[in-house]
Amino acid sequence: MNDLYQAVTDRIIVSLEAGVPPWICPWQHGSDGTHKNLASHKPYRGINVLLLNLQAMAEGYPDTQWLTYKQASELGAHVKKGEIGTPIVFFKFREVEDSKAETEDRKVVPMLRTYTVFNAAQIEGLPARLQEPPPDNYWSPCEEAEDILLASGASIRHGGNRAFYSPGEDVIQLPPASYFPEADGYYGTALHELTHWTGHPDRCNRPLGRRHSIDAYAYEELVAEMGAAFLCAHCRLPARLEHASYIDSWLDALKQDKRLIFVAAGAAQKAADFVLGVMQVAPSPVAEALAA
Numbered sequence: 661m662n663d664l665y666q667a668v669t670d671r672i673i674v675s676l677e678a679g680v681p682p683w684i685c686p687w688q689h690g691s692d693g694t695h696k697n698l699a700s701h702k703p704y705r706g707i708n709v710l711l712l713n714l715q716a717m718a719e720g721y722p723d724t725q726w727l728t729y730k731q732a733s734e735l736g737a738h739v740k741k742g743e744i745g746t747p748i749v750f751f752k753f754r755e756v757e758d759s760k761a762e763t764e765d766r767k768v769v770p771m772l773r774t775y776t777v778f779n780a781a782q783i784e785g786l787p788a789r790l791q792e793p794p795p796d797n798y799w800s801p802c803e804e805a806e807d808i809l810l811a812s813g814a815s816i817r818h819g820g821n822r823a824f825y826s827p828g829e830d831v832i833q834l835p836p837a838s839y840f841p842e843a844d845g846y847y848g849t850a851l852h853e854l855t856h857w858t859g860h861p862d863r864c865n866r867p868l869g870r871r872h873s874i875d876a877y878a879y880e881e882l883v884a885e886m887g888a889a890f891l892c893a894h895c896r897l898p899a900r901l902e903h904a905s906y907i908d909s910w911l912d913a914l915k916q917d918k919r920l921i922f923v924a925a926g927a928a929q930k931a932a933d934f935v936l937g938v939m940q941v942a943p944s945p946v947a948e949a950l951a952a
Contacts, residue, residue, distance in 0.1 A: 664772045665918040672921050673914050675714055676907055682710040683889040684899045694893050698725040698780055706929040707922050708748040715746040726777040737785040745776035804895040805847035812938055814857050823849045825856035832857055844898055852902045855887030858931040874913035881906045886928035
């Protein structure tokens with residue numbers, strides 16, 4: 661059996677060595693910057709976001725929607741002749757005997773599996789209702805990001821010329837917004853620090869600590885880079901690499917630990933889910949103003 665962990669990690673390594681962080685969404689347009697299944701409308705998550713980003717950038721796909729071969733057929737459509745699908749992964753849980761236990765105990769272990777999806781641009785004959793452009797509703801990426809920051813309840817201070825999260829004070833420190841050439845840069849940085857903020861014990865409980873093959877701070881920055889990119893994709897903001905100085909550390913660690921990117925992507929997804937979950941519970945001041 662092919663080693664899926666290694667195959668995925670190798671793709672991430674090649675992308676990083678080329679200077680292309682695979683977690684940064686290549687789209688800055690359209691109704692949504694998140695990858696979704698066209699049939700179920702469910703978003704793809706974690707490591708699959710990276711895999712779909714890589715393929716979309718390589719092939720220049722203008723769409724963030726995907727289908728399996730079977731789903732396309734069920735919709736009365738078909739994959740274009742000669743098109744090659746994109747492998748993505750999922751975990752299937754299986755009970756196995758615990759060899760370390762004195763009794764006949766069994767434990768549940770995650771088994772990595774793969775399946776193939778095709779971008780909507782690779783499919784012909786989709787129903788007209790699925791090809792219609794999304795309604796031109798009002799959407800402001802910066803206002804969406806501002807909503808997220810306000811709804812989080814995070815303590816944010818402005819001043820100085822550094823951006824960081826202080827775990828001891830549980831405070832995010834940002835330079836004044838006017839210090840950024842564009843609003844996109846301010847909100848991208850703020851969402852990066854907000855991802856760090858989710859690591860607090862009362863939130864996602866992601867304590868700093870040395871991990872196999874990687875320094876604790878380098879790991880946390882990897883999580884924050886991906887978490888911020890997921891949040892930027894939600895807002896339709898252009899994500900950017902905040903800490904390029906860590907790339908060499910990430911590459912060294914990935915070459916030693918084929919499971920690292922899966923763990924980090926999962927932690928980043930959990931952080932983004934926490935932030936967006938908080939936002940969905942709290943009222944949106946921008947939405948309320950538009951409805952008034």
